[in-house]
Amino acid sequence: MPDGSTVTPVAPVPPELSADTLRRAPKVLLHDHLDGGLRPGTVAELAESTGYTGLPTSDVGALGRWFREAADSGSLVSYLETFAHTCGVMQTEEALVRVAAEAVEDLAADGVVYAEVRYAPELFVERGLSLDAVVEAVQAGFAEGVSRVAERGAAIRVGTLLCAMRQHARALEIAGLAVRYRDAGVVGFDIAGPEDGFPPTRNLDAFEFLRQNNAHFTIHAGEAFGLASIWEAIQHCGAERLGHGVRIVDDIKTDADGTVHLGRLAAYVRDRRIPLEICPTSNVQTGAAGSIAEHPIGLLARLRFRVTVNTDNRLMSGCSMSSEFAALHETFGFGLDDLRWFTINAMKSAFIDFDERLRLIDTVIKPGYAALA
Numbered sequence: 001m002p003d004g005s006t007v008t009p010v011a012p013v014p015p016e017l018s019a020d021t022l023r024r025a026p027k028v029l030l031h032d033h034l035d036g037g038l039r040p041g042t043v044a045e046l047a048e049s050t051g052y053t054g055l056p057t058s059d060v061g062a063l064g065r066w067f068r069e070a071a072d073s074g075s076l077v078s079y080l081e082t083f084a085h086t087c088g089v090m091q092t093e094e095a096l097v098r099v100a101a102e103a104v105e106d107l108a109a110d111g112v113v114y115a116e117v118r119y120a121p122e123l124f125v126e127r128g129l130s131l132d133a134v135v136e137a138v139q140a141g142f143a144e145g146v147s148r149v150a151e152r153g154a155a156i157r158v159g160t161l162l163c164a165m166r167q168h169a170r171a172l173e174i175a176g177l178a179v180r181y182r183d184a185g186v187v188g189f190d191i192a193g194p195e196d197g198f199p200p201t202r203n204l205d206a207f208e209f210l211r212q213n214n215a216h217f218t219i220h221a222g223e224a225f226g227l228a229s230i231w232e233a234i235q236h237c238g239a240e241r242l243g244h245g246v247r248i249v250d251d252i253k254t255d256a257d258g259t260v261h262l263g264r265l266a267a268y269v270r271d272r273r274i275p276l277e278i279c280p281t282s283n284v285q286t287g288a289a290g291s292i293a294e295h296p297i298g299l300l301a302r303l304r305f306r307v308t309v310n311t312d313n314r315l316m317s318g319c320s321m322s323s324e325f326a327a328l329h330e331t332f333g334f335g336l337d338d339l340r341w342f343t344i345n346a347m348k349s350a351f352i353d354f355d356e357r358l359r360l361i362d363t364v365i366k367p368g369y370a371a372l373a
């Protein structure tokens with residue numbers, strides 16, 4: 001093991017950042033699922049207009065609660081069952097455009113200035129849409145959302161990540177789709193779905209194809225399975241970022257006197273500045289963390305891993321970037337400097353061009369936090 005280093009535990013401080021300050025703080029979101037971020041009212045209306053009859057209730061308030069409670073299951077597999085309903089109402093171009101446009105509006109209203117929003121095109125072909133039609137409808141929706149936000153005098157930049165579902169074995173095809181639409185707003189690729197039993201190396205051909213094409217990708221790893229999944233994602237597949245990655249703590253030992261020892265893999269992830277797309281509330285719901293207070297983000301941030309904060313699924317977790325920041329502020333005492341650090345970490349780790357990342361850091365994020373201080 002590398003030499004130990006001592007970290008001083010940070011005592012939580014009383015909350016002092018108002019909800020309004022947290023909302024106005026510029027935020028960068030790298031891990032947000034399109035089919036996990038619908039407004040409950042939109043789910044109900046689309047079910048009605050598209051003839052989807054599977055919803056557990058049509059009452060909007062009850063529906064929002066149902067998603068949160070059903071997702072709060074302690075297991076990733078049960079959590080994922082709730083997506084049958086959101087995907088069920090997203091099978092037409094009109095529905096995809098609407099959901100994508102509203103997602104952008106909701107993120108901008110929450111103070112998000114750059115977002116990478118992901119989804120699996122293969123989940124929206126049940127009623128005959130082609131994969132290309134799905135991608136084009138979502139891109140049209142994002143463009144519509146961005147222009148509605150601009151009309152209100154605000155600004156948001158959105159990049160798309162295309163996911164392949166681990167259990168469907170269509171990763172090479174979806175990777176090809178991501179590369180074909182790279183000049184139309186698709187900035188990267190991911191694999192999602194059940195982790196246990198579906199190791200990242202099942203999709204090696206897709207990752208090799210992406211690397212040959214100089215394309216970016218992240219991998220959901222270290223959420224419902226441990227270090228082996230993270231190791232494969234990085235060392236076999238070449239993931240640039242880790243979706244969640246929280247189980248990297250299994251490779252970190254803390255002595256009774258506070259001395260911390262990083263194993264080889266944890267040291268590699270930290271040394272190489274591999275971004276962790278951490279989603280605190282989602283991790284509690286799927287059982288990856290016992291509670292927000294027990295979430296490894298406190299330790300990982302203190303050890304200066306490249307930590308980013310994300311929503312994962314705003315509908316299923318009933319959360320936003322502001323509410324995740326608020327929970328971290330209340331639980332760990334993170335202040336504006338820490339939130340700015342998470343935000344700049346995320347912006348540095350985005351899949352858009354370097355000069356555009358720099359421009360957002362210098363002209364939007366830094367001045368935005370300076371104005372709040």
Ligand SMILES: O=c1[nH]cnc2c1ncn2[C@H]1C[C@H](O)[C@@H](CO)O1
Pocket residue numbers: 033034035036076080083118119120123163192193194220223282312313
């Ligand atoms: O946290 C997650 N882990 C693995 N898969 C996930 C997670 N959140 C959402 N998904 C799945 C369900 C969606 O249908 C799919 C594409 O967005 O990705």
Ligand SMILES: [Zn+2]
Pocket residue numbers: 031033192220243312
């Ligand atoms: Zn996810």
